[in-house]
Amino acid sequence: MTDIIVYSSDTCPYCTALKDYLKEKNVAFTEKNITTDMEARKELMNMGHMGVPITIIDNQEIVGFDQPKLDQLLKL
Structure with a gap:
């Protein structure tokens, strides 16, 4: 299983988009919120x-x- 960690913050729209994308693709990840x-x-x-x-x-x-790099590494 691939270990995925996402560093994010509460006010970052790109963080929200990234997390939504991973959830949409059913990719499990660990979030580390720097806020x-x-x-x-x-x-x-x-x-x-x-x-x-x-x-x-x-x-x-x-x-x-x-997204292209995510897709490549996750083989999506």
């Missing part, structure tokens, strides 16, 4: 990112809502 989870915010910053969404799929990072 409410300070540990997730630290993790994101330690990876060198300041913005969201960031998706991690099998240790590969996707910056933003990059």
Whole structure:
């Protein structure tokens, strides 16, 4: 099973679109909300990112809502 982590925030429309897309495709993921989870915010910053969404799929990072890249990595 593919391990998918989505770093998001409450006010990010791209995060909402990304999560909706994954749900529509029945793709399970773990959400780490940097608005409410300070540990997730630290993790994101330690990876060198300041913005969201960031998706991690099998240790590969996707910056933003990059649907073609998601489809490629998830074989959709």
